[in-house]
Amino acid sequence: MKLxxxxxxxxxxxxRAEVDLLRSSGIVTASTSFPGGRSLxxxxxxxxxxxxxxxxxxxxxxxxxxxxxxVLAWAxxxxxxxxxxxxxDNGDRLKILxxxxxxxxxxxxxxxxxxxxxxxxxxxA
Numbered sequence: 001m002k003l004x005x006x007x008x009x010x011x012x013x014x015x016r017a018e019v020d021l022l023r024s025s026g027i028v029t030a031s032t033s034f035p036g037g038r039s040l041x042x043x044x045x046x047x048x049x050x051x052x053x054x055x056x057x058x059x060x061x062x063x064x065x066x067x068x069x070x071v072l073a074w075a076x077x078x079x080x081x082x083x084x085x086x087x088x089d090n091g092d093r094l095k096i097l098x099x100x101x102x103x104x105x106x107x108x109x110x111x112x113x114x115x116x117x118x119x120x121x122x123x124x125a
Contacts, residue, residue, distance in 0.1 A: 001013065001014050001015070001018055001028055001030040001042065001044070002101060003030070003032075003042045003062070005062075008088075008092055008093060008094050008095060009094070009095035009096075009097070010055055010062065010064065010094065010095070010096055010097070011097040011098075011099065012042065012044055012064060012097070012098050012099070013098075013099045013100070013101035014028060014044065014098065014099070014100060014101055015101050016100075018044075019074075019075050019100060020075070022044055022046055022071060022075065023046070023071060023072060023075040023076070026045060026046040026047070026068070027043065027044070027045050027046070028043070028044045029041060029042070029043045030042055030043075038060065039060065040060055040061075040062070041060060041061040041062070042061070042062045042063075042064075043061060043062070043063045043064070044063075044064050044066065044098060045063060045064070045065045045066065046066055046067075046068045046071040046072075047065050047066070047067065047068055048067075048068040048069075050065050050066060050067040050068070051067060052067065052084055053065070053066050053067070053070075053082060053083075053084035053086070053096050053098075054084075054086050054096070055086060055094055055096050064096060064098060066082060066098065070082055080099055080100055081097055081098060081099040081100070082097070082098045082099075083095070083096065083097045083098075084096045
């Protein structure tokens with residue numbers, strides 16, 4: 001799973017096995033280690049109790065919670081992403097995007113793309 005954070009937006013890209021795991025078990029986790037034994041965890045959860053996508057930060061963990069019905073429809077279709085905006089206490093909005101991870105159009109040395117979705121524009125290249 002890839003995590004991208006920029007200003008008030010968070011984007012997570014999931015490979016095929018991760019989308020399958022989210023559909024079957026309801027959770028996908030990953031982490032990035034830092035010096036001093038610390039790490040940043042990022043989690044995508046599918047919840048039957050959720051009515052809209054939402055993000056949370058707690059104990060060095062970023063969690064994006066998605067409604068189970070939306071996850072099930074997304075995981076079994078050609079739909080690329082699940083997107084939403086979450087209102088923040090200060091009046092700003094946090095943009096949330098969870099996407100299927102596509103293989104790059106130009107191969108990158110040393111990168112394993114075997115579990116990524118085929119890029120829709122690959123036939124055009």
